[in-house]
Amino acid sequence: MEAFSPVCHKAASASLTDEALLRKLNSTGRPVILSTGMSTLAEICHAVSLIEPSRLLIAHSTSSYLCAPDELNLQMIDTLRREFDVPIGYSGHEVGLQTTVAAVALGASFIERHITLDRALWGSDQAASVEPQGFIRLVRDIRIVEKAMGDGIKRVYDSEVPVRNKLRRKPNAWA
Numbered sequence: 001m002e003a004f005s006p007v008c009h010k011a012a013s014a015s016l017t018d019e020a021l022l023r024k025l026n027s028t029g030r031p032v033i034l035s036t037g038m039s040t041l042a043e044i045c046h047a048v049s050l051i052e053p054s055r056l057l058i059a060h061s062t063s064s065y066l067c068a069p070d071e072l073n074l075q076m077i078d079t080l081r082r083e084f085d086v087p088i089g090y091s092g093h094e095v096g097l098q099t100t101v102a103a104v105a106l107g108a109s110f111i112e113r114h115i116t117l118d119r120a121l122w123g124s125d126q127a128a129s130v131e132p133q134g135f136i137r138l139v140r141d142i143r144i145v146e147k148a149m150g151d152g153i154k155r156v157y158d159s160e161v162p163v164r165n166k167l168r169r170k171p172n173a174w175a
Contacts (some may be wrong), residue, residue: 004026011047013037013063013091020066022050031055033112035091037063040085051087060103061091066128072099077106093128097138104142105149111137 001009008031015021016039025032032051035042035060048056060076072094080088089110090103100111116129130138156164 006030008033008057011035013039013061016047017043019050022047026051026055029055031057033059033089033110035055035059035112036080037062037091041079044080045083048086049086053084056084056086057089057110058084058086059091059110060088060108061112062093065093065125067092067094069094069099074099074103074106077103077108081107091092093125095128097125097134097141099132100138101141101145105145111138111142 009025009028010020010033011025013019013035016034016036021030031148032055034044034047034051034056041046044058048058058080060074060080062071062073064071072092074090077088077090087109088107089112090100090108091102091112092103093114094100100113103111113135114125114129115135116123116126118130119127119129119131
């Protein structure tokens with residue numbers, strides 16, 4: 001793979017326990033995305049210990065195709081963020097786009113979804129993949145959610161002032 005000068009390497013969930021592979025990927029000096037499907041937290045911790053933290057990205061994942069919503073465990077994104085001081089993303093294998101957008105709202109800093117030209121094609125992951133128009137919608141919806149997340153600072157927006165002036169029974173005496 002190094003002959004192709006990739007931007008980064010990805011260790012698939014199936015390879016999370018392949019210590020020799022993880023050490024080799026780490027030795028390239030390139031960023032490594034570590035997918036966590038089929039893994040315990042202890043296995044993830046060991047794999048993480050083999051990769052330079054400044055180049056590590058972790059992708060929360062459940063390795064079921066098609067993954068049922070109740071097995072996505074999106075709260076794990078926050079668990080991984082608290083456990084490891086590296087970017088945490090989401091690799092989804094579910095039908096639909098809603099839960100991937102929810103992963104962004106829960107703090108995923110990157111997303112992986114499989115792309116296909118036709119979900120009806122043969123293959124174990126085709127039905128869980130996203131077609132081109134779905135991918136366009138996914139990116140659009142993620143960008144909307146990113147804007148909607150805001151900065152956590154409460155303020156009165158300019159668009160609220162006329163409504164406030166009209167509907168408030170008493171002016172704000174506490175300001």
